[in-house]
Amino acid sequence: MLFYLFAAIALAGGLGVVAFRNPVTSAFSLVASFLGLAALFIHLNAFLVGVLQVLVYAGAIMVLFLFIIMLLDIKSDEGPKITKLMGLGAGLLAMVFVGMLWRVTVSLKSAPLETLYPEVRSDAHEIGRLLFGEYFFPVQVVGILLLVAPIGVVVLSRRAVR
């Protein structure tokens, strides 16, 4: 029951992003879609993932998006004309993607989390254990990579020293 409700919200939001011409409405549709997605994660007992989805995507990234849209006062744009070739390419790409998703979905075991992994206390513990245990080195590398990006921005946007 709840699954269909939240799946519908997520899908309607996703549809709204591409269907609406007003950028602010599109951004809000995306937020609605994220919220639906987060609810689905929580439905799967993945509390941490669901909460982070709201906290990071809906709460921080989309606010910045909206901020930029409002500050620059972007008017609803018409967008480029879609040619037949573009439509064909997009359709093919979408079909490949759906096929891939289908293969992944049928290959998964489907059962409640508690029965699949009875030793897991909560997903926060498990994610922490994996990130800071098994995958400690990759996490550090990614962290440094992300640190390079803001330093680069600071260096590039800094005013010249006189």
Next chain:
Amino acid sequence: MDFIALAISAVKIVGLVFLVIMPMVAYAVWAERRVSALIQDRVGPNRVGFQGLLQPVADGLKFILKEDFTPKNVRTGYYWLAPALTMVPALLTCAVLPFGSQLFGEPMVIANLNAGPLFIFAIASLSVYGIVLAGWASNSKYPFLGGVRSTSQMISYEISLGLSIIPVLMILGDLNLGRMVQDQSVNGWLMLPLWGDRFSLKGLLLLVPVVISFVVFTVSMFAETNRLPFDLPECETELVAGYHTEYSSMKFALFFLGEYAAMIIGSGLAVTLFFGGWSLPFGWLSWDGKADIPWWQGLIHMATFFGKVVVFILFFIWVRWSLPRFRFDQLMRLGWVFFFEIAVINIILTAGIMMLVK
């Protein structure tokens, strides 16, 4: 069975939101006016009912009966959506706050999530949409500036707010707010480790990072709820009334009430994390979550929780009428240059103490 559980949840939601939080919001406004009058050596509203106690009712009636005026150049849909978007997140966050221990064998929390504090931050981070939308949809200069200020302020302080509670989570080793309070009830509050396991060298040493994180948390909470000294988004000397300049009647009241509701929830979270939630000090009537407790004890626990929240709200009001407003660049510098670093260093300090002291 399922139906009974649903009914109990519904009773808890209605009871908490409409019988406790809403009246508390109304009387927080009354308290604000009375206490500010006290601080400024005035009388304050004391005419409606005994000591002005019926003032909130009169105010509410007035708000409902006033003309609901929508200016001509606003973006109507968003203009209507914005007040709701400030009120709803503030009320949603109270779902995971444990406002009591147990009553008739029923845990006194609406949703016993395993990611309680994170849930509160996630939902609270959505409340910025209401203010941004109000500023943008009003289609006028001052509200827009207020909305822009509010966005940058809330995003900046969310970081130090989130980082400031990490030491608490490390010490308590849990993400479930209910269990965090039970732990503090038996082993001593984080801010008052004078009994149980925490009355030891390690517990007393950990008081240093806990106090630091409490200060960072409280100040960030002031910024997040747009309270003075950080109420730049509605700073009346510069921006008329900020993001809600164009709103009238009940829509304005919703912004006002949303701010107070967020303040109450913030106080509730601070009480839960640092001052042992519903538990009495020195382990009196403590409860470890195992055996059932008699109903009178549950009632005492609930009264304790709300008593602590009221004290916290009075503190909020006291600060508001004591400190002058910051300048916007000072506010941003404070967030990014001081609190962010202090919170990060505090995490390392906590980890060091926990590792070195047995």
